[in-house]
Amino acid sequence: MIFQLAWRNVLRNARRSLITIAAIAIGLAALLFLWGFNDGVHNSMMRNLQQAIIGSVQIHADGYFRHPKLSRDLPDVQRVEDLLIKLGVQQYTRRIRTFALAAGDDNSEGLVLLGVDPVREVRVTNLHTKVSRGRFVSPGDGNTCVLGATTARNLGLTLGDDLVLLAADRFGALAADRFTLVGIVESGEMGIDRGLVVVPLASLDAMLGMQGRMTDIIVQSPPDKLEALTAALKQGLNGQGDAHAYEILRWYDMYPMMKQWVDLENAFYYIFLGVVLLIVAAGVMNTVLMSTLERMHEFGIMLALGCGGWRLAALVGLESVLLGLAGSALGLVVGLSLVGIFHHLGIDLSSQMDSITRFYINPVIHPEIDTDHLLITLASVLLAALLASLVPAWRAARLQPVEAIHHV
Amino acid sequence: MFDLSIYLKLGWRNLWLHPLRTGLTVAALALGIAALTFLSAMNDGWLQQIRTNFALTMTGHLQIHASGFQQTLKLARHIKDPAQVMQALDGLAGIHSVTSRLRVSGLASVAGANAGALVYGVEADKERHLSRLAGFVTQGRWLLDSDDRAVVLGDGLADRLQVALGDKVVLMAALDNGDIASEVFRVRGLLHSGVLDIDDLAAVVPLGRAQQWLDMGQGVTDIVVRADDFEQVTGLVDQLRQRLHAGDGSQSAAADSSGYEVMSWSEIDPMAEQWSAFADAYTWIVLAVVILVVLAEVLNTMLMSMHERSREFGLMGALGVRDSQMFFMVIWETVILVSVGSVLGFMTGGWAVWHFGKVGIDLSQFAVAFSFMYMSPVIHPLLAFDSLLGILGAAILGAVVAGLFPAWKAARLDPAAAMREV
Numbered sequence: 170m171i172f173q174l175a176w177r178n179v180l181r182n183a184r185r186s187l188i189t190i191a192a193i194a195i196g197l198a199a200l201l202f203l204w205g206f207n208d209g210v211h212n213s214m215m216r217n218l219q220q221a222i223i224g225s226v227q228i229h230a231d232g233y234f235r236h237p238k239l240s241r242d243l244p245d246v247q248r249v250e251d252l253l254i255k256l257g258v259q260q261y262t263r264r265i266r267t268f269a270l271a272a273g274d275d276n277s278e279g280l281v282l283l284g285v286d287p288v289r290e291v292r293v294t295n296l297h298t299k300v301s302r303g304r305f306v307s308p309g310d311g312n313t314c315v316l317g318a319t320t321a322r323n324l325g326l327t328l329g330d331d332l333v334l335l336a337a338d339r340f341g342a343l344a345a346d347r348f349t350l351v352g353i354v355e356s357g358e359m360g361i362d363r364g365l366v367v368v369p370l371a372s373l374d375a376m377l378g379m380q381g382r383m384t385d386i387i388v389q390s391p392p393d394k395l396e397a398l399t400a401a402l403k404q405g406l407n408g409q410g411d412a413h414a415y416e417i418l419r420w421y422d423m424y425p426m427m428k429q430w431v432d433l434e435n436a437f438y439y440i441f442l443g444v445v446l447l448i449v450a451a452g453v454m455n456t457v458l459m460s461t462l463e464r465m466h467e468f469g470i471m472l473a474l475g476c477g478g479w480r481l482a483a484l485v486g487l488e489s490v491l492l493g494l495a496g497s498a499l500g501l502v503v504g505l506s507l508v509g510i511f512h513h514l515g516i517d518l519s520s521q522m523d524s525i526t527r528f529y530i531n532p533v534i535h536p537e538i539d540t541d542h543l544l545i546t547l548a549s550v551l552l553a554a555l556l557a558s559l560v561p562a563w564r565a566a567r568l569q570p571v572e573a574i575h576h577v
Numbered sequence: 578m579f580d581l582s583i584y585l586k587l588g589w590r591n592l593w594l595h596p597l598r599t600g601l602t603v604a605a606l607a608l609g610i611a612a613l614t615f616l617s618a619m620n621d622g623w624l625q626q627i628r629t630n631f632a633l634t635m636t637g638h639l640q641i642h643a644s645g646f647q648q649t650l651k652l653a654r655h656i657k658d659p660a661q662v663m664q665a666l667d668g669l670a671g672i673h674s675v676t677s678r679l680r681v682s683g684l685a686s687v688a689g690a691n692a693g694a695l696v697y698g699v700e701a702d703k704e705r706h707l708s709r710l711a712g713f714v715t716q717g718r719w720l721l722d723s724d725d726r727a728v729v730l731g732d733g734l735a736d737r738l739q740v741a742l743g744d745k746v747v748l749m750a751a752l753d754n755g756d757i758a759s760e761v762f763r764v765r766g767l768l769h770s771g772v773l774d775i776d777d778l779a780a781v782v783p784l785g786r787a788q789q790w791l792d793m794g795q796g797v798t799d800i801v802v803r804a805d806d807f808e809q810v811t812g813l814v815d816q817l818r819q820r821l822h823a824g825d826g827s828q829s830a831a832a833d834s835s836g837y838e839v840m841s842w843s844e845i846d847p848m849a850e851q852w853s854a855f856a857d858a859y860t861w862i863v864l865a866v867v868i869l870v871v872l873a874e875v876l877n878t879m880l881m882s883m884h885e886r887s888r889e890f891g892l893m894g895a896l897g898v899r900d901s902q903m904f905f906m907v908i909w910e911t912v913i914l915v916s917v918g919s920v921l922g923f924m925t926g927g928w929a930v931w932h933f934g935k936v937g938i939d940l941s942q943f944a945v946a947f948s949f950m951y952m953s954p955v956i957h958p959l960l961a962f963d964s965l966l967g968i969l970g971a972a973i974l975g976a977v978v979a980g981l982f983p984a985w986k987a988a989r990l991d992p993a994a995a996m997r998e999v
Contacts, residue, residue, distance in 0.1 A: 184884060188877050195873040199866045206862060235736065236690075268692065270684065276651060276751055279684060279693025323650065341689075364693075426773065436940040437956070440619070441863060444612045445870055451608050452874030455601045456881050462598060463885040518858045530855065 171480065175487040179495075185463070186492060189456040193496025194503060196449030197550045200442055201504025204546060205511070205536030207438050211431045212537060215392070217529035218427055219420050220295045222361060224387035225395055227423065228402065231416045233384060234423060239267055239339045242382035244414045249386050252405045256398065260389035262289035265373050267384070269336035271324060271366060278323055280366045282336055284373030293389050296354065296367070303328045303352035310369045314348035317362035318355040326350050334366065338377045346376040358529065395419060427529070442546070446553050453496075454557035457489055461561045468565055469573025482566035489558030497551050511536045584902055588909040598882050599914070605878040606918025607925060609871030609975070613968045614926025615933075616867060618958035620860040622934065624853045625959050628807060632842045633709050634770055637801035638810045640845055641817065644824055644836040646798055647845065652681055653753045655796040662800050662837070665820040671809035676703035677797040679787045683750030685730075685738060685780055692737045695778040696748055698787025698797075707803045710768065710781065717742045717766035724783050728762035732769045733777035740764055748780055752792055760790040814841045868971045875975050876982065879911070883983040890987050891995025904988040911980030919972050930958045 179186045219225045227234070228249055230241045243249065246263060253261050265284035270277055287308045291297045297305035306313050314332055316324075326332060330350050338344040348368055356362055374381065390398050399419055406415040421428035461468070471481060512535050519532035592599045632638050640647075641662050646654040656662060659677055666675055679698030684691055701720035705711040710729075711719040720727055728746060730738075740746055742764055749759040762782055769776055788794065804810050817823065823837035825844060843850035883890075893903060937955040 185881070188881055188884070192874060192877045196870055199870045203863055203866055206859075210859070236739065238690075276755075278682065433940055437619075437623070440938070441616055441867070444616055445867055448609055448612055448867075448870055448874055451605060452877055455605050455874070455878045458601060459598065459878065459881040459885060462595075463881075516862070518855065 194500035197500025205508035493554035610922025611926035894992035907984035
């Protein structure tokens, strides 16, 4: 009965209902769009970071990440790769990583020296797509290398030049070898353009006397499977009593900076959203209060006809619930459409940034929305709309019939 | 021209006739403006914080090098006569402090481990006044002017080398002529700045010892200036370039190395500048959406109140009030509402900015305690003048839209239909 009455009231005054619904819908749609923008930036940042070079998960011998020594190589590469295949992982590759000194004409530079499998590497990371001059190391290469643009400039090297690399071999003795520069990487990221040299795995193996031993296994995984994969790897490699021979590190265990950055910016965003939510709630309260004001006469007559104060309050509350639901549904549709449309079009901020990407951010942002942000926002808007209607309902319950009827 | 004073009076009385309605509309406006003021101040505070932290952590507001040093980082391009530069700095207004440094990339090694390092030769006491480096020391102590072979290491570097306080570290670097020179230092302190490039690479030693070790005489590579505030930087850079006949650091490595380059913090590392430009664009989009929400809510409230008053307008129309007069009356009401709402909004927002500017907004419970990218998790909102103008603009736009549309609707009402409306 009350429900029917509420439903009819909502329909009867279409304009008033529409204004309230619009208030809620605009607020929700705006919030969803903002989340889409925010999540779009963050997710692409995290994806780019993982795909650039470090991968989603790295597997080393225990302690290697903090204190990389070649004698701490992976105990059993085959076992790790078998496990990865068993877990259905397709994107993985092996590397040797160490520290080297590159000697230029009149200066030298400390570099991270990476030996990569040319065939598998290109399936796991997209470093090869950042080569601006020359080419990436390829299968069948002898002693070739790829350098970051800044390092190449600092060392005064161009394509075809020879580069002498000095590094400690597996036994701690100093090894030196000559590599021909075949490619220059320009990514815009300081950690890559400066301080990195990539060579074929086989050449580095020979130079450092590794005899097939590896230091890193790099795995690429979609974000939603990351935690499960890490747990499975830990279980599979360290779970069988052989006391932590491996360390399994997610990207943010190794480089926590970006994850913390995302967390911080989300916190910043929650404050923003809290304020927007307040505005939306105030807007809803305003429209509902305004409409109770407008309907004083009507309420007075209802009370005079014997409808109790609390039933009237329930009626006003129920109307708000209906409006809230309708507004949320509309806002959800509009907001998600906006996210979808801009996801396709992209929002171009390149005029605000240099042409070079930095911090793994693309200057063209493609909004996307995380499910938990979607749900939290939807729930808060609904809740805010309902809370905002409590005041008008409470006012309606306390009306005096005669006064209300006389209200202008 | 008809007499408008009666409609001025009428509009004023209308507002008082329905205090609740008027109050609600003013509140909607005030809340919107307060929210915009606060959010934009939060953003400005954040950006300011990034810039300040960047400049004060290490870089300073501006640096003077020998021409071409920043690009090549070669010791050969050093300032042979620092006294000449100091002379040029004399008498310039807006300078907080000045110090000299010797910066070279090298190798740090202990028995069994070595790692790349950025060696900074610093004037211990002056450095303490200029940058925050001394304040980042977490173990041991900062350098003293009396120190000789002492080194303060970034904690990341120390961990990589597995050294602790009191241990010996050998630092190696290439000289002008290509020879490698090495020197032994004893670890006196460890620092943690939150900036990866410093924590993982920095080895800070006394300037005098570094000059001897690297055979530099009185030469230094950087003369670092901290200005009183950011507003001074452009002026200082221009004046110094004139006094020293210096370039801006963009000359190619081949340029003659006898001159100087004067570079501001944003030229030394475009990162902080670009980052704040990006963060600005980012928040601008967010603010634009918030402005839209505020506008929509204000418009809603106004429309609702117009809707409620249809009967009243109908009656006025039936009594012979002309459309233009009605339009004028509603606009007048809106002007009053918007003015009061804006003043209240700016006051509330301003208070919030002032309050949180003092206290700070602590986000560390959301994100782990950290400081990186020159950010700290406590934000101090700061109202920039530009942003204030922007908000004022948005408020006026809001007033125009929120006032014109309902006024136009009110003026167009058909009296008979309006009066019939419940």
